Amino acid sequence: FQMEMNEDAMATENLAEGIRQFAKDGKTLLSMLRQRLINEAAMINEDIKLFAQPFQEVEVSS
Known part of the structure; x- marks a missing residue:
């Protein structure tokens, strides 16, 4: 196979x-x-x- 491949310059170059x-x-x-x-x-x-930031406390009015 190698000998035939080497004899075909185009095949060798394409490969x-x-x-x-x-x-x-x-x-x-x-x-x-x-x-x-x-x-x-x-x-x-x-x-x-974003998730590692502490939550801010929010005052809730009643």
């Missing part, structure tokens, strides 16, 4: 290009996931800050 593009897309995906996790963590931290 190599496909592998390069796959690796590039993998890096892009990891970057997108990283950014999404950062954004989610920031939103969670804001929620924690």
Whole structure:
């Protein structure tokens, strides 16, 4: 198989290009996931800050 593959320059180049593009897309995906996790963590931290604040006492008139 390898010998036949090496004899076909176009097949070899197409395979190599496909592998390069796959690796590039993998890096892009990891970057997108990283950014999404950062954004989610920031939103969670804001929620924690909101709920961690003490309640203010309110006087109720009777």
